[in-house]
Amino acid sequence: MANIVQFENVGLRYGTGAETLSDISFTLAPGAFYFLTGPSGAGKTSLLRLLYLAQRPSRGLIRLFGEDAVTMPRERLPGLRRRIGVVFQDFRLVPHLSAYDNVALPLRVAGVEERDLDTPVREMLAWVGLGERASARPATLSGGEQQRVAIARAVIGRPEMLVADEPTGNVDPEMANRLLHLFDALNKLGTTIVVATHDMHLLGRVTRARIMRLDRGRIADPTGALRNPPEDLA
Template sequence: MVRFENVGMRYGMGPEVLRDVSFHLEPGSFHFLTGPSGAGKTSLLKLMFLAHKPSRGLISMFGHDIATTDRKDLPSLRRRIGIVFQEFRLLDHLTTYENIALPLKVAGREEASYRADVRELLAWVGLGERMDAKPPTLSGGEKQRAAIARAVVAQPELLLADEPTGSVDPEMGQRLMRLFVELNRLGTSILFATHDHSLVEQVGAPVLLIQNGELVYHG
């Protein structure tokens, strides 16, 4: 599903923030992405979401060589990926319900076909009573939960999560972790970036460890 070979990445003319990164993710796999702050975890996720291009090396997503994929075909690849950003990226003029349902609406589905599923997901992440609220009125933890729900609602083939439980209390963190595990059981490949080693130990999934822009451990 994902293949990196000797990938490097830099911002503008600056030094490389990722160097000689090589790994692959199989369909249906679950991996944790760990490493100290500034090691390159977020940059790696941006490459996988096709938000940035590598400065060198090969990236293959869903069997497509990104370097040779036509720009007009990139949006269709991105729609196969769910992502939880640290900065949430909710749309302030939409309600919580509308934000979470947005990927389904963009995909062309009729609301009647997904209304019940979105409401059930809202209840699961503890936002059932906040579905009509707009993001400016939500707490940081509520925004995080809404962003997670939006990322998983369409059951993407690949889910990229950047510290997804960092703004919630431990009990909700455990509940969200069960959501990720269940989504993986249903077939979604997951790359979960976290500093929380207790989550890594709880799930027991393989780890990608990045230090100073280099992948130093995969297993």
């Protein structure tokens, strides 16, 4: 597959107002790492919603994994979504479930037998440094721990693409670096990573990452939208 994502002249409008996103065109390569940047209100979250199929565009072409995601029948969308892991800015953990059960949830939804859950779930919790917190419920976890549970849940199914919306926005700088290291490690295993952030200091932490900047709903530099971090941040 040449590209895992292809957007061509995509526009997104909510209701009858002005377009939130206009004339968005780009491609994402499989196994690459991307930062999506831009000021608050630039449209980053809206673009991510299109990427993980929570929203359909008002116009334009979107191809994911070689398939037309715009004209695809709705009953086929869940199968495509299972190939994408999502880390939400507000975590969206199920409050009455333990960390273990939150991480296990995608596997249960996919029909994995209970006897086959324990090893991968505990390995994933250990991978994010929460092996001793498997039985803890979200309310008893710190913000950084909740975020790591959310990351573990997003990647437990070994998605082909991981989309993260401001994943370091609610944690301190040390934890931000730890979370970014987790994404980097996952990327080295072959997962395409897309991280939306307004934190410019993160952009040089992954030297091979490419940067796409949004400004007022448009790609800020359409002739060179995907570029390496500037030298002063590398």
